[in-house]
Amino acid sequence: GESVGLHLPTLSVQEGDNSIINCAYSNSASDYFIWYKQESGKGPQFIIDIRSNMDKRQGQRVTVLLNKTVKHLSLQIAATQPGDSAVYFCAETQTGDYKLSFGAGTTVTVRA
């Protein structure tokens, strides 16, 4: 079946370095993608989104890249901080759909 998934389950990064979190999706009909951050004991928190008519979108310290050719999504975090330690999920949906399909999540640990 079609699903959203992540390449790596864990990522350890030195404070101040850049982080890259990857996600592969298989539903070619998906046209809206979101990255969520989930801290321990909390709900998913929206970070950034991108629609399929774009290949890059930037926010504050974060950039999302979308490669529709290979169905790949990535989240780049610049100058990673201890507060960035969390589980990061990519999610996909398509216009007119009523649900988000989440990937398995990548646990990011920031080393001081």
Added chain:
Amino acid sequence: EPEVTQTPSHQVTQMGQEVILRCVPISNHLYFYWYRQILGQKVEFLVSFYNNEISEKSEIFDDQFSVERPDGSNFTLKIRSTKLEDSAMYFCASSLKGSDTEAFFGQGTRLTVV
């Protein structure tokens, strides 16, 4: 900043009992959702709700589950006869438009079935 609120934060119930999880979505949002997350696993879609009816539901959302918007502010998830495997974090979410717009999640209710 507006937020989705959920109560209770933790619910312990005996197998076979009914539970109602409560949510107050963001006030001007029109679409409401329930998701669940079994410990250590990914977030799974349960059901979406719009215009006082279910828009879509997953295979998980069987006859034991129901949702209701009893008034203008609350959105509830009822599990009629809980099973051990219903133990999970349950998240309510809401969005202004459909799911292809930003969905805001609550902090979750941890349901433990014993």
